[in-house]
Amino acid sequence: MRKEKVISNYKALSDYELSTLAGRVLKAMQETSTQASFPNPNPGLTDLETIVNDYITKHEIASRRGSALEISLKNESRDALLFALKNLAHHVNEVANGQLSLLLSTGLVLVSKPSSSELPLVTSRIxxxxxxxxxxxxxxxxxxxxxxxxxxxxxxxxxxxxxxxxxxxxxxxxxxxxxxxxxxxxxxxxxxxxxxxxxxxxxxxxxxxxxx
CATH class of the missing domain: 2.60.40.10 (Immunoglobulins)
Structure with a gap:
């Protein structure tokens, strides 16, 4: 039987998509019910909030015709965020152990179910x-x-x-x-x-x- 999981690699997302996802995940993980289900997330909520807010801020600056330095700082912050989301996804998958309600509560994206007759996936890296x-x-x-x-x-x-x-x-x-x-x-x-x-x-x- 197939076990439900969330995606751990978000490198294919555009900066805008990643910023939106990161904000959604942070808000979801800060919910009281989610904290009760994942009391010891990796990274911790304080660290996750710092990483997410740093990326969102630098992404907004770089998107307004940012300088080479501002774009470089955004890219470094993006790498840190991707690493944090990867660790968080691994932790969520381990704790949830396939329980769909717990996986969905985190705001992370579920791994698509294999099918030979699927509608198209969401277009990425716009x-x-x-x-x-x-x-x-x-x-x-x-x-x-x-x-x-x-x-x-x-x-x-x-x-x-x-x-x-x-x-x-x-x-x-x-x-x-x-x-x-x-x-x-x-x-x-x-x-x-x-x-x-x-x-x-x-x-x-x-x-x-x-x-x-």
Missing amino acids: QLRDGRISGQMRLDFTPLKRVWEYEVEVGREDATNTVEWFETFNTTSSRGNVLTDRVPGIKYFVRVRARNSKGMGDWSEAVSLIAR
Whole structure:
């Protein structure tokens, strides 16, 4: 019988995805009920909070057209966070011993069940970068196997800081997708989902970039 587990390696996540996951895991592990189930986590909650907050802060700084130094500091903090999440996942898997409710309570991601007829996985490592000229952006992401095409949504924040998705297009390529006619100075958000013979997968985490 297959034993449920959480993923221990999150290197494939984009910085935005990793930041979102880390914040979710920290909040989940700080819940009273979760602390009761995992009283001696590795790393400890104080250390985990320090590592997560350090990465989130440095990621936010580097994402705003950070300097080479700021990006380097973010990357070092990312490595520390990935190591911490790996240790935490091993600890969670050992303590939970396959108990699904305990695994889900941590905010970590479950290992996908093997299947020959699955919907596409969530698209990962979404990268949004400046294009060659003003008003352009380049979109790249990790390709998925046995996928027909990808659906891309573009949005921007409204007056309430809620992302409004206003543009959709399909592509068969995971690299070199160019978004044109962007307004300089406006922050745009992009998310991606894949389609195969079974249907559409879930949306990826959104990434953002200020058009130049």
